[in-house]
Amino acid sequence: MLKKVVNCLACNNEEDKRIRGRVVLMKKNVLDFNDFTASILDRVHEFVGQRVSLQLISATNVNPENALKEGTLGKEAYLEDWITTFTPLTAGETAFKVTFDWDEDIGTPGAFLIRNHHHSEFYLRSLTLENVPGHGTIHFICNSWVYPSDKYEKDRIFFSNKTYLPNETPKALVKYREEELECLRGHDEKGKLQEWDRVYDYAYYNDLGNPDKGSEYARPVLGGSSKYPYPRRGRTGRPPSSSDVNTESRLNLLLSLDIYVPRDERFGHLKMADFLAYALKAIVQVLKPELESLFDKTPNEFDSLEDVLKIYEGGIKVPEGILKDIRDNIPLEMLKEILNSDGGGFLEYPMPQVIQADKSAWRTDEEFAREMLAGVNPVNIRCLQEFPPTSKLDPKIYGNQNSTIRKENIENNLNGLTVDEAIKQKKLFILDHHDTLMPYVRRINDNTSTKLYASRTVLFLQNNGTLKPLAIELSLPHPEGDEYGAISKVYTPAEQGVENSIWQLAKAYVAVNDSGNHQLISHWLHTHAVIEPFVIATNRRLSVLHPIYKLLQPHFRDTMNINALARQILINAGGILELTVFPAKYSMEMSSVLYKDWVFPEQALPADLLKRGIAVEDSRAPHGLRLVIEDYPYAVDGLEIWFAIKTWVEDYCSFYYKADETVKEDEELQSWWKELKSEGHGDKKDEAWWPKMQTRDDLIEVCTIVIWIASALHAAVNFGQYPYAGYLPNRPTISRRFMPEEGTEEYDELVENPEKAFLKTITAQLQTLLGISLIEILSRHSSDEVYLGQRDSPNWTSDLEALEAFEKFGRKLAEIEKRIVSMNNDEKLKNRVGPVKVPYTLLYPTSEGGLTGKGIPNSVSI
Numbered sequence: 001m002l003k004k005v006v007n008c009l010a011c012n013n014e015e016d017k018r019i020r021g022r023v024v025l026m027k028k029n030v031l032d033f034n035d036f037t038a039s040i041l042d043r044v045h046e047f048v049g050q051r052v053s054l055q056l057i058s059a060t061n062v063n064p065e066n067a068l069k070e071g072t073l074g075k076e077a078y079l080e081d082w083i084t085t086f087t088p089l090t091a092g093e094t095a096f097k098v099t100f101d102w103d104e105d106i107g108t109p110g111a112f113l114i115r116n117h118h119h120s121e122f123y124l125r126s127l128t129l130e131n132v133p134g135h136g137t138i139h140f141i142c143n144s145w146v147y148p149s150d151k152y153e154k155d156r157i158f159f160s161n162k163t164y165l166p167n168e169t170p171k172a173l174v175k176y177r178e179e180e181l182e183c184l185r186g187h188d189e190k191g192k193l194q195e196w197d198r199v200y201d202y203a204y205y206n207d208l209g210n211p212d213k214g215s216e217y218a219r220p221v222l223g224g225s226s227k228y229p230y231p232r233r234g235r236t237g238r239p240p241s242s243s244d245v246n247t248e249s250r251l252n253l254l255l256s257l258d259i260y261v262p263r264d265e266r267f268g269h270l271k272m273a274d275f276l277a278y279a280l281k282a283i284v285q286v287l288k289p290e291l292e293s294l295f296d297k298t299p300n301e302f303d304s305l306e307d308v309l310k311i312y313e314g315g316i317k318v319p320e321g322i323l324k325d326i327r328d329n330i331p332l333e334m335l336k337e338i339l340n341s342d343g344g345g346f347l348e349y350p351m352p353q354v355i356q357a358d359k360s361a362w363r364t365d366e367e368f369a370r371e372m373l374a375g376v377n378p379v380n381i382r383c384l385q386e387f388p389p390t391s392k393l394d395p396k397i398y399g400n401q402n403s404t405i406r407k408e409n410i411e412n413n414l415n416g417l418t419v420d421e422a423i424k425q426k427k428l429f430i431l432d433h434h435d436t437l438m439p440y441v442r443r444i445n446d447n448t449s450t451k452l453y454a455s456r457t458v459l460f461l462q463n464n465g466t467l468k469p470l471a472i473e474l475s476l477p478h479p480e481g482d483e484y485g486a487i488s489k490v491y492t493p494a495e496q497g498v499e500n501s502i503w504q505l506a507k508a509y510v511a512v513n514d515s516g517n518h519q520l521i522s523h524w525l526h527t528h529a530v531i532e533p534f535v536i537a538t539n540r541r542l543s544v545l546h547p548i549y550k551l552l553q554p555h556f557r558d559t560m561n562i563n564a565l566a567r568q569i570l571i572n573a574g575g576i577l578e579l580t581v582f583p584a585k586y587s588m589e590m591s592s593v594l595y596k597d598w599v600f601p602e603q604a605l606p607a608d609l610l611k612r613g614i615a616v617e618d619s620r621a622p623h624g625l626r627l628v629i630e631d632y633p634y635a636v637d638g639l640e641i642w643f644a645i646k647t648w649v650e651d652y653c654s655f656y657y658k659a660d661e662t663v664k665e666d667e668e669l670q671s672w673w674k675e676l677k678s679e680g681h682g683d684k685k686d687e688a689w690w691p692k693m694q695t696r697d698d699l700i701e702v703c704t705i706v707i708w709i710a711s712a713l714h715a716a717v718n719f720g721q722y723p724y725a726g727y728l729p730n731r732p733t734i735s736r737r738f739m740p741e742e743g744t745e746e747y748d749e750l751v752e753n754p755e756k757a758f759l760k761t762i763t764a765q766l767q768t769l770l771g772i773s774l775i776e777i778l779s780r781h782s783s784d785e786v787y788l789g790q791r792d793s794p795n796w797t798s799d800l801e802a803l804e805a806f807e808k809f810g811r812k813l814a815e816i817e818k819r820i821v822s823m824n825n826d827e828k829l830k831n832r833v834g835p836v837k838v839p840y841t842l843l844y845p846t847s848e849g850g851l852t853g854k855g856i857p858n859s860v861s862i
Contacts, residue, residue, distance in 0.1 A: 019132055021054075021098040023079060024125040026269075050117035052079040054127070056100055059110020059160070059170045071110065071172030075101045093125060100129075108135055110162065110173050113155045114146060121147040121196070126793070127158070139795040145263040147196040154183055161798045164545045165656060166668045177543045184262075185540045192237040193260045200262055200539040201235040202679050203248075208588055209573045210250050211243035217573040220589055221246055228592040229683030231529045233567065234536055234560050236260040256568040262539070265560040271782040271861075302759045302768070308729060309359070311769070312351045349772055350851055352726030357837035362730040365493060368507050369459055369467035370834040372431055376720040376731065377518035378634035379713075381459075383613030384428040387419050389456055393435050399485030401438060403456055403473055409490050410470040414460060422460065426613070426628045429467060431457040433513040434475060436521075436594065438486065440586055442477045448584040451738045454486070455510045465631040466830050469493060472506040474739065489739075498747075501754035505739060508732055508762050515725065515733045516582050518717065520591045524571065527714040527860050528563055529591075530598065533680025534706055535559050541672035547656040548669060550797055551649070551703060554786065555710040558861035570774070580763075580771040582734045599689050600681075603713075604705050605642040609635055631831045634716055636823070637843035640816045641712045641788075641856070646704045648809035653700050655801045660695040669693070673702075711788045712843060715856040720842050722779035723853040726772050732762035733771055776851070778862055783849040788856040789813040813845045820844050 056074035063072045079096040109129060116122065127140040139161045146156055157176055164170070169177055186199030193199055209219030223230035236259065241249045251259055257272075266272075302308050354362050361367055372381040391401030407419045414422050422428045437454040444452050453474035459467040472491045478484035491506040535556040542549040571577050571588055578584050602608055606625055609615035614635060618626035623643050627635055657663055664670070673693040678685045691698040725731035737760065740746035750757040763771065786792050789810040797803060824832050824839040832840045838853075847855020 017102040019056075019100040019102050020130050021077075021100060022128045022130070023054075023096045023098055024093050024127075025096070026093050026123040026125065028120040028122055052082070052118060053077065053115045054079075054098055054100075055113045056106055056109040057111040057113065057157070057176065058106045058108065058172050059162070060107035060172060061105055062172045068175045069171055070175050071170075072103075072105045072107075073113070074103055074106050074109075077101070098127075102133065108132075109138060109160065110170060111157055111159045111176055112140065113157055115149040115155055116146045117149060119148065121145050124158070126795075139798070141793050141795055143264070143792070145196075147263075151196040154179060159543075159545055161795055162545065163547050163550060163656070163797055163799055163802070165547065165662070165666055166543075167665065169545065173545075177545060181541065181543055190235075190237055192239065193235065195258070195260070195263055197260075198262050198264070199235070200536045202232040202533070202536060202682075203235040205230050205233055205567070205588070206246060207236070207238070207248040207250060207567055208571060209244075209247050210241070211247055212241045212249070213574075216585075218244065218247070219573050219585070220592075222588060222592045223683060226683075228589065229595050230592050231595070232533050232536070232680050232682065233529075233563060234261055234265075234532065236564075250572070251568060253569070256565060259564045259568050261560040261564050265535075265556075265558070267558055267561050268784055271558065271784055302765050304755055304759070305359075305729065308727070308759075308768075309355075311772075312349050312355075349726065349776060350722070352730075353723035353838045353853055354730050354836050355727050358835065361835035361837070362727065363504065364835050365469050365507075366466055366830075367835045368511075369469050370831050371724060372459075372467065372514075373629065373631075373635075373831050374633040374834065374840045376724045377514055377522050377717060378632075379522050379608070379717065380433075380514070380517065381429055381431050381612070381614070383426055383628055384423060384430045384458065385613060387423060387428070389430055389432060389434075389458070391435055391438075393438060397482060398438065399478065399483050401434065401475075401486050403434075404488040405456065405458060405471050405473050405490050409492055410458060410460075413468065413470050413493075415462070427461045429459045429461065429629075431455075431459070431510065431514065433510075433517055434473075436517065437513060438475065438477065439593070440583060440590055441475075442482070444583055444586060445476075448582075448586075449734075449736060450582045450584065451735055452512070452582055453509050453735075453739075455513050457510050461629060464830060465629070465828075467629075469507070472503075472510055474506060474509055498751050498754075501750050501757070502739065504754070504758060505750075505761060508729075508758065509735055509739075511730070512582055512732050512735045512762070515731050516587075519577065519581050519733075520583065520587055521594050522717045523714075524566075525591045525595060526598070526603070527709055527717065528559070528566065529595075530603075530681075531556070531559060531706070531710050531860055532563055533676060537672055537676040537680050541675055542668050546668055547652070547802075548672070548699075548703065550802075551652055552706060554791060554796075554858045555707050557786065557859040559710070559859055562860065562862055576770060576774050580733055580767050580774065595683075598684070599687075600684075600705065601689055601691065601701070603709055604701065605635075605638050605708060605713075609639075629831075631829045633823075633829075633832050633840035634843070637816070637820055637840070638712060638716065640819065641813075641843055641845070642704070642708055644809060644812045644816060645707050645712070645788075646700065647812070648805060649703045649707065650700050651805035651808065652802055653696060653703065655799070655805070657696050657699065663696055663699050664694055669699070710859050711856050714860045716842050718862070719779050719781075719853060719855065721775040722772070722851055723838060725775055726779075728763050728768045728771060729759070734763045734767060735761055736764065737761045779853075780851050780862070781847050781849050781855055781857065782862070785847070785849065785855070785857050785861065786859075787846050788858055789845060790858070817845055 053076045055076050058071040061072045062069050077098050077100045079098055081096065109132065112127060114124070124142040124144055124146050126142055129138040132138050140158050141161050142158045144158070149155065157180055159173070184198055184200050186197070186201055204224045205222035208222070210217040220228050222228045223232060236248070238248050241247045372378060387407070388405050389403040393401045411419055417425070417427065419428070434454045434456050437452065441452050441454050444450050453476060455475070456473040458470045460470050462468055470492065473488050474491065475486040475488040478487055491503055494500045494503045534552070538549060538552055538556065569575055573585065577587055581587060583590050602611055606615070609625065609627070610617070614629065614632065615625045615627050617624060623639060625639065670693065677690050691702055693699065693702065737746060740750045740757070746757065820841065820843070823829055824841070826832070841854035843856060844854040845856045
């Protein structure tokens with residue numbers, strides 16, 4: 001009996017020396033439908049003893065025999081029941097048990113090593129340790145692909161969800177923290193990076209051109225020069241092209257999804273499925289030659305606005321023969337959610353919101369002006385502070401580029417005010433695309449199919465809060481040379497006859513300019529491109545243990561992947577953007593020139609509004625800012641979101657940084673900021689306006705701007721694309737003819753059939769289909785989106801103060817949602833809904849998946 005009692009106690013004692021763990025992962029075979037053998041081979045490896053092992057690392061006890069002072073390592077433990085745990089062939093997480101032998105020398109586990117001896121990689125979601133002596137539950141949030149161990153020089157390491165400033169890191173983890181960052185920075189060699197590589201590094205935009213295909217596909221290198229400065233992109237390491245050693249070789253179009261980004265930056269399985277399901281509509285190389293033969297009456301033209309509506313009301317029928325040609329070129333799995341075997345309704349698009357309630361309200365002057373405040377590009381309008389408007393272009397090169405709009409053009413529409421009085425009362429506004437475009441107008445008009453004007457639009461703020469367009473100036477370079485200045489003509493509103501038709505065309509030319517500016521500058525450059533260096537620098541210089549890494553990392557999800565795909569199929573030479581937006585082959589070059597004007601601190605919404613004269617400082621107003629246009633939906637909602645973000649960042653940073661000295665002494669933070677300026681935005685490294693990163697206020701402002709750009713600013717200029725521009729007559733992207741002159745056939749056509757003349761001037765039919773195919777994809781939320789105020793794991797940190805501050809942030813965003821709904825229902829606020837009856841919801845924080853026209857994702861994820 002005594003022997004049994006002793007044995008029982010010994011067994012219990014052994015049981016007490018074990019820690020149970022729960023590992024959540026997704027197997028490769030449920031994520032990759034092309035690799036059905038992965039599951040079988042992994043089981044074979046498991047059967048012969050090549051298993052998945054884990055070792056705990058102490059955060060408190062240093063191995064005395066280790067000269068590097070690394071934390072004590074526990075014994076290897078293995079994932080249990082891999083062979084008998086079957087998973088369906090649909091993406092899903094699987095939980096595995098793991099049992100660690102407990103050793104007092106471990107103390108508090110702060111990290112673990114994992115070795116994958118299987119055939120295939122898997123996605124490791126988390127490890128949770130239960131009943132750790134003296135600590136209870138410890139969470140390790142991993143969210144990373146783990147490849148077979150022979151792919152790595154160092155074993156993969158994951159840390160617990162504890163947060164440490166560098167100088168507060170337990171000695172046992174310091175070396176592991178440093179080594180992990182070294183792995184992410186990679187080695188100095190610049191070879192081609194493989195899918196299992198975890199290297200974050202910088203490169204110029206030297207991969208847009210394809211000179212091997214012909215000189216017409218050559219493009220300048222963007223970045224690294226004063227002529228063409230640019231933010232850096234992620235390095236892929238592909239070899240140079242055969243024709244030009246300064247241009248990186250390109251991937252074959254069908255391999256676009258394999259373009260290198262660090263594996264953890266790639267789309268998740270749900271996002272990829274959503275992306276592929278809608279991307280087929282934009283496969284230009286396959287659809288273009290076939291579609292061109294379909295359009296009967298007048299090939300490549302819409303014959304009427306009713307003709308345009310057909311693409312939403314029934315779709316364009318594509319014959320089965322054409323579908324067979326497409327199937328032969330595109331893998332079947334990419335087609336199954338889109339193509340019907342009967343060939344019916346392939347190119348059928350959702351009805352854009354702008355024409356859902358009223359098919360013609362988009363043509364009104366009120367809606368034309370309202371969309372400058374609440375449309376897809378509400379970030380350019382500014383208060384007019386001098387009249388006539390002047391140019392900042394160098395007169396030695398471009399001659400006189402000042403505006404020819406005169407007081408007599410507008411003064412009879414100022415409600416009894418003089419121009420000087422209207423300016424003094426901040427009643428005049430301008431949408432000015434003149435200086436941006438004029439240096440390119442001659443080249444675009446001479447070398448592409450576009451017929452472009454540089455434009456200025458002057459507007460008046462009425463007593464009811466809406467804007468009224470007063471005059472549009474359209475300008476061309478002087479035919480005898482740039483130095484002779486501009487040839488300009490001023491157009492004013494007219495309500496009937498040919499004058500009204502001309503006025504509608506003038507507004508269309510402005511919309512073309514604004515569409516190009518939106519896609520190239522407001523959208524691509526000012527969100528996608530400028531944020532990528534922050535993604536790279538953060539992963540290279542801030543440990544996952546660092547509080548600023550934990551703050552910013554959710555706002556970088558999917559950005560490198562969508563940018564890499566953009567370089568491959570969208571913004572490259574001959575890509576979709578060049579085919580559908582007016583600057584054509586000059587598109588990216590023009591965005592590089594405008595990057596010269598980019599100033600990081602001015603990306604803060606309050607600074608931007610003050611610079612544009614849209615807001616003035618007023619201590620009596622909320623947040624110390626008073627809007628000149630009180631009913632400016634983007635600014636009203638944006639300021640609420642901005643200050644909610646800033647309060648959250650301030651609460652969070654103040655917990656970890658008690659004083660300015662803590663910021664100065666943070667080695668990782670200082671290294672991050674230095675590299676961000678000198679490498680990531682290296683062409684602007686000498687600018688005096690960069691924050692010094694010497695105070696807590698510096699840190700809070702920088703982090704707030706980064707989060708604002710990645711979340712709310714991107715949402716404001718992205719998810720309204722289809723609702724407003726999905727109907728191309730409202731937001732044309734190309735103009736193909738100049739304004740008709742009296743005495744010409746074009747003018748006679750304008751008199752006889754103004755609708756047809758309008759459509760023959762703006763974007764052609766094929767380009768329209770390609771354009772709306774693209775923006776339909778870009779305007780959709782994926783089904784796995786994570787929105788502002790949300791995290792993909794509730795255990796992202798163990799610090800209760802940070803979690804409480806984050807909950808407070810979420811409650812504030814919920815209040816903002818309610819306020820937005822209330823304002824949209826207020827009939828006094830005419831700019832929030834407008835003649836088209838589209839409520840302004842682009843800065844409504846949450847959304848469902850799909851084409852919703854609302855929701856702020858955490859990151860530039862599409």
